[in-house]
Amino acid sequence: MGELRLMKGNEAVAEAAIRAGCDGYFGYPITPQSEVMEYLMAEKPYDRTGMVVLQAESEVASINMIYGAAGTGKKVITSSSSPGISLMQEGISYMAGAELPAVIVNVVRGGPGLGTIQPSQADYFQAVKGGGHGDYKLIVLAPASVQEMCDHVKLGFDLAFKYRTPVMLLSDGAVGQMMEKVVLFDQIPRRTDEEVIAQCPWAATGKLKNRDHIIITSLDLDPAGQERVNLKLQAKYKKIEENEIMYEEIHCEDAEYLFVAFGLSARICQKATDLARAKGIKVGLFRPITLFPFPVQQIASTIKRVKGVLVVEMNAGQMIEDVKLSVGLNVKIEHFGRFGGIIPSPDEVVRALEQKIIGG
Amino acid sequence: MGELRLMKGNEAVAEAAIRAGCDGYFGYPITPQSEVMEYLMAEKPYDRTGMVVLQAESEVASINMIYGAAGTGKKVITSSSSPGISLMQEGISYMAGAELPAVIVNVVRGGPGLGTIQPSQADYFQAVKGGGHGDYKLIVLAPASVQEMCDHVKLGFDLAFKYRTPVMLLSDGAVGQMMEKVVLFDQIPRRTDEEVIAQCPWAATGKLKNRDHIIITSLDLDPAGQERVNLKLQAKYKKIEENEIMYEEIHCEDAEYLFVAFGLSARICQKATDLARAKGIKVGLFRPITLFPFPVQQIASTIKRVKGVLVVEMNAGQMIEDVKLSVGLNVKIEHFGRFGGIIPSPDEVVRALEQKIIGG
Amino acid sequence: MEELFAKPEIRKPENIVYKKTDLMVDRPLSYCPGCGHGTVHRILMEVIEEMDIQGDTIGVSPVGCSVLAYDFLDIDMLGAAHGRAPALATAIKRLWPHRFVFTYQGDGDLAAIGTAETIHACNRGENITIIFINNGIYGMTGGQMAPTTLPGMRSSTSPYGRDVLTMGYPLKMTELVAQLPGTHYVTRQSVHTPGNARKTKKAIRKAFDIQKEKKGVGWIEVVSNCNSGWKMTPVQANKWMEDNMFPFYPLGDIKVDGKLIEVAK
């Protein structure tokens, strides 16, 4: 078993990046995720593994540094929080278009605008439907614990390189700021330049004698060519939907009612499940871990067995659309949300279940 | 009747802005919409009405100029195309949060990334679900003709000020570049500073003796306060959904099949409707004009009468989600899309209807 | 809390020679003890009071510790997105040419993320006042390195000191914008002593005055402390500032009446 630590979620992201053999972090401070870069700077990852850490002049610069580095096959990561992630949307769209692998961490805070620094899940749409322009998808992971903050960084890199696509960790201020026990995976060695060149033949690493020069771009002025690019992307997304769905079911076997929630909300719903069951209400929890690909079939088959579904999110109702698109409108599906930085408490979630689903 | 002109869609936007009594345009060149600013600069609107036109250093600057001007109650507009609109997402989220009125025109081109400069509708999600962070909505108008490019600017300003919200015109490169006849509305006088002060008591125009100082912000560090802001926004969106839905139905009375399409796609589907009817296929066209608020009920009641629905979009399937969310999964709803700058032709739309809906 | 040295014979309304201006909203400032932001706020409001332009002024606050400036300054204000205050001010001034428009920005806001907006507003010669609080750090977010952080200086993202080879050099935005034809008055001041605070007030007054003349940007950098970020007491911080910041960011006018002041490099 790996090393055991008590860490903040943000710190776990940073430590996991080092251990995943990440080549570079580029970011800009913003609450509630500044600990990612602070931890890295304190850890001197350049001495530990050769990893480069640079504080950029803005989130726009950060994401374009990530774009540049990823285009050369390097394993790179950035993190920010909601307003900063909005500034990255052009760059993210470029990366999707140029098919570049990278991990982007959004430690979501309450919006819109400058909002508040408290936790929120209101960036679901932005992450899942594409906040940038054009038809693209990110793989979106929703860590619900410090352990997952760590593990999803590694998983994120694996998926990013497997599919040549940016991967987003959609976390929130609470998961970023809280400390939990985490079992760290062992250091994965950083690839040498030669390994990068060998493993990423698509990357712009300097022209090799035996191949054409490589061009990393998201431009194809010819619409027929651009349509081909898009068809290729769509085919890739289909493959991801077929292969990479992750979810968790808790107490679903005998459930008459169902919570659907991701990330921090799922943790709260888990407690609410306990509280409700203590009251005799048979409720289960379905937690999508991948938000894209969304567990469409899985959620549908579980929902088929229950009388009603409460989707709990720290937003005004976003993932609920994907739940409904999975199962149609003939099931009772309601939303319970708190927002703007407010975290719902387990007992109010139970109350909402009683009022909106069981009683309603 | 107003003045008759033959104009490009982009020029119509510019001329309509002047005539709507707009106070300022702030923008940055990008194909296929640069004619908006070029037309304005050539027209010397400062001499015509006192309207200020400024070429900003970037789209980030443009949207923040719009934010500043709108915060003082002025009537302002910006325009860009997909990558530029992505750069504006932080600013747009701020404007939604601070409840500022303005018109933002997206003359969409093929994405993702730098993509191509040809027309596309792939920014539907970004416009309708919120490309920026946080729970907010824009009013989204989808002009399908040069006449509507003109009219929606005026309508956009009216709605923006009625609800204190940014309004987006989701157009595309074809509607922006094509010339059609347009009947221009008469010049609406620009408001004097005194009128602005009187009509926009919420705006930061300089502190009046008889009122508190005004603060334009999207920040509330207290999450309870931020939640109140959000609840207020959600209530506003509900009102908009109740009052502002616009759509058009063509040949729907006796239709057995239905096209659902917006903007340019709707024009193409209209031709496809003619072609299909010439072949004896009874098909109608439902065209949402407001994408938010989406005509949920209206589309549901029309779809109830048909055997199958083809949603035609110049993207990989975006509005189709809102169509499905309106009517559920028990109706046959398929998508036909071309993308990356390719415009579907009327006859391939008919073929798709035959294959995916009638035959399928 | 009985007062031992009160002088009731002097303590009469007619003898008041200094009193916090009424243009400061009567609420406690959100700043740390000893933070220069508060001093600059008050001085700024004194200028606006003296010019009698409370109703004619529109201010733009940044994202940074002074994000809440609008809560304290009793004038109409807008909170900008991080770094974009000069863009807001540009549009506002152009649409309200008879208003006095200023931005109030930190060094992270103005010299990092807002570099382009700052340079271009200055280059266009917008008729606005820019007040730039340089405390060499990101105060608000917990003391990260700013573009202005001194070489070797510690911060939460340069915990072993700023290494100029990997983290870059401190950026002298004030000297840069002074090069641009669009700036008319450019100065660097501080507020940690009475004399300096009085000079800063004159500088702000001058910058507001030139708005009437439409000659371009008036720019006041205030080198200030961030005792929380620097992890010092306020008094230590002011001393450290004199010893370390001023040699690198020398105080004084840099451009007056559109002309660069000749100084040794």
Added chain:
Amino acid sequence: MEELFAKPEIRKPENIVYKKTDLMVDRPLSYCPGCGHGTVHRILMEVIEEMDIQGDTIGVSPVGCSVLAYDFLDIDMLGAAHGRAPALATAIKRLWPHRFVFTYQGDGDLAAIGTAETIHACNRGENITIIFINNGIYGMTGGQMAPTTLPGMRSSTSPYGRDVLTMGYPLKMTELVAQLPGTHYVTRQSVHTPGNARKTKKAIRKAFDIQKEKKGVGWIEVVSNCNSGWKMTPVQANKWMEDNMFPFYPLGDIKVDGKLIEVAK
């Protein structure tokens, strides 16, 4: 197309003294006739050929007319988002310190939307080469005003000439970045005559050479024509450039070996 003045006795492989370098991809350039972009491309590739670093070079092209540079230069390249090439180059160079990394950018790209990335890459002293094609206009998008457009100059967004009072002053980015400690070599050149083209080649060579020494940014501004945007023939455009651009953007070295060259203002 029979040739009248062919000299078969001279026209032999061993007598070739100039030939387009093989490092240019063999396809027609997408530029307008007479556009300086093509000349700079070729010169750049000659330098890379001479240094024998084709396999060790990673280039970053911008959004602008030279967006397709990667189609013509036979080296590995990345197309940046508009204005962000220096950010890409920063990350690439830091992760591949032994590669030669350059950006190739237009004036709209580098001096408008990319201002912050440009200033900060220069300020950090990234060990990269920046090639900056200043044609005083946005060529790609159809001739809009650029930050570098001259006072009074017409463009599609300044159809009555650039009015500095409302549209701002032309921005001398090269002089600005020369002020920053992170730049080591800063020069302004042109390629419209053989002599100038040869000087530009030397300058590019020098900028690449200093990458080996890790001393900071090497910066070559090339004042160039945009005959389409300026609505002139190429020959007229070159003349106009000499008469109008050069007085405002004087050619020559501005900073050498990290030291500013003394010149009259």
Added chain:
Amino acid sequence: MAKIKGDIVINTERCKGCEVCIAACPFGVIAMSKEVNSKGYHYAMKVNDECTGCTNCAIVCPDGVITVYRAKVTTE
């Protein structure tokens, strides 16, 4: 003989105890209290009669909590 005399009033509840005023006073008029106010700060207080009403302390006080009085008083 007429002499310029000054006095200051400190809003001790708003004082944050930063001590900046102390350094600014040419006559050592100000020192810190032992007690704390309701926010937990030791606050500034007048500790002698030497105030001339020069306003130095007030102009540097970041929280603007000092009011200064000055008058000619006839002594002797």
Added chain:
Amino acid sequence: MAKIKGDIVINTERCKGCEVCIAACPFGVIAMSKEVNSKGYHYAMKVNDECTGCTNCAIVCPDGVITVYRAKVTTE
């Protein structure tokens, strides 16, 4: 007597007729054709024997379509 003589070869299909080379040649060696190439451009061509192979034309040609030869030739 040995004299330096030059020659140029122009890839006329790739020439865009910009005339920049004409201005660069010290010996008036180049002029424009009456005909157009398949792209519709009049192209550069050699119109006399004065070429010294100085490479001026080639180095300024934006499209890099000129190849230059130079040799010592013995005359008389």
Added chain:
Amino acid sequence: MTEEIIIAGFGGQGVLSMGKILAYSGVMQNKEVSWMPSYGPEMRGGTANVTVIVSDERISSPILNAYDTAILLNQQSMDKFEKTVKPGGLLIYDPNGISRHPERKDINIYSIEAADEAAKAGFSKIFNMIVLGGFLKLKPLVAPEFLHKGLEKSLPARHHNLIPENEKAVELGKNILKPVQIVN
């Protein structure tokens, strides 16, 4: 009445403005019109085309895949658009620079040697007006007085002195149009 036209050729041949004149003239005659160009950098030295629709009714799609008339002015355009002419429709082309002549058997084909005529006149700018003349001979969509107005609208004021020249070119075009194949 609805007439759906594609005009295609090299950039610089005046393809877009030919379409514009048709469109303006249509507006003058109180018809519905749409003018949809190809745009962007691919026009720089490359090809250019424009779809013009003139109709008595509201125009549905401004983008079409079948046309009543195709006016094709270089080989690339011929290759791309010959097949898009509706059966029984019209194709007009300038044989100058055409290596593969049209092969359709089910459409009316006319040729017009406009490039030669324009070169003869020493004024290449009237090339497109000659072609337009040829088209108007067959489809008199635009009455002469509206053509004049259309020219006024579409030419910048400083070129209004050239209007008579342009009108003459239209007349010339009408005269030099040659039938190649008539199917109806």
Added chain:
Amino acid sequence: MTEEIIIAGFGGQGVLSMGKILAYSGVMQNKEVSWMPSYGPEMRGGTANVTVIVSDERISSPILNAYDTAILLNQQSMDKFEKTVKPGGLLIYDPNGISRHPERKDINIYSIEAADEAAKAGFSKIFNMIVLGGFLKLKPLVAPEFLHKGLEKSLPARHHNLIPENEKAVELGKNILKPVQIVN
């Protein structure tokens, strides 16, 4: 075993690090823990609180609305969190600066004069350890050797010389804790 604790007071009282020591010690003892702070600028001079959960099982919600124990160190915290103690649960508070003492009748209440003791010791930094001692007396979640390890982990190395002082403060806390109301 699951213990759900809220610790709340002024910023600067060491609330967060008290929680951290608990959490670290829990980890040492192989328990599941979560430590969820309030964060951000509202902590600057304002209030601070942290939720600590120590459990034998996987922890569900790190954010709670009812606690086994509330440790409340100023009036604002008392006002906010007194009501969140589970019936039969525990409330510990420092009466210094408290104007309204706890009023619940269904919970166990203890007071601890930690501020006074810390002032007496002339070392305000041990305030939080005194409070921690009081808590540990009632709920010995942490064995002494693990407390030591927890201190080692949570204090930066340069402060390790202060560990003995801290441990003494914990002992002091155990001694000065006073019952106010015992319900079970």
